[in-house]
């Protein structure tokens with residue numbers, strides 16, 4: 586049976602007279618990986634800072650459970666990596682981890698042992714002897730992860746952990762997160778759906794301070810995928826005019842058409858594909874691609890954040 590690790594009820598945050606997090610509720614199960622996903626300004630950082638105990642909520646509650654019971658001070662149970670972690674550039678990676686471990690309440694001996702272990706785990710064994718000032722963005726982020734994990738928290742909270750990285754750094758950190766999530770419950774925010782799909786099993790979609798969709802990736806894919814046809818036609822006038830009128834066919838439920846491309850939500854994908862093909866051939870329309878399938882989570886995400 587899955588056990589809840591974090592329960593969030595009616596959480597809100599108001600800055601002056603503007604409510605940026607509007608009474609959101611969700612829970613995170615032990616062992617899961619949840620992505621808080623939403624466009625810029627949705628309220629992800631504000632939410633995460635409240636969960637990590639760094640920002641006082643205006644209303645609602647955040648409860649962390651250990652062995653099924655609420656804990657009075659959740660801080661020792663949480664590891665946190667902010668969006669823009671700050672490091673002392675003159676420290677070596679090893680010195681920084683030792684310092685972080687002691688700050689988190691480990692004895693010097695424990696901190697020394699864990700420092701060696703985590704430098705290995707995040708692939709910085711040799712670099713650990715060098716100053717952080719010379720690290721790449723990806724190395725700094727991996728050091729940040731080690732810092733957040735050094736006291737063995739039950740919940741790892743990460744704010745946009747890969748957004749600022751180049752493709753190589755991004756891949757390194759995502760691969761590391763895939764390993765970490767096997768041992769630690771993870772919540773991370775992102776505005777990139779692909780990153781969430783790569784690592785997580787739970788999705789919390791946020792928009793304008795509210796959670797507009799939540800559930801497991803599988804559930805969301807099954808529940809919300811709809812039959813769609815994606816079409817691209819030639820640049821000639823006949824083809825473009827035909828495409829513009831395609832949205833009006835009786836089997837089309839909804840259409841998005843622009844620049845020679847269309848995405849048509851339809852009731853019956855096979856019938857729609859056949860009729861479109863037959864009609865296009867009879868009118869000498871140039872079809873470049875016609876793809877019949879299901880809408881993706883990306884479509885759902887775009888719909889949720891735009892509507």
Ligand SMILES: Nc1ncnc2c1ncn2[C@@H]1O[C@H](COP(=O)(O)OP(=O)(O)OP(=O)(O)O)[C@@H](O)[C@H]1O
Pocket residue numbers: 600605623624625626627628629630631632776
């Ligand atoms: N200290 C603050 N005072 C006033 N407004 C704030 C403060 N912090 C955040 N906001 C506002 O709250 C809203 C949500 O911001 P937040 O940083 O939580 O969003 P986000 O989803 O994390 O976006 P991003 O991906 O850009 O970081 C924004 O409109 C922001 O301007």
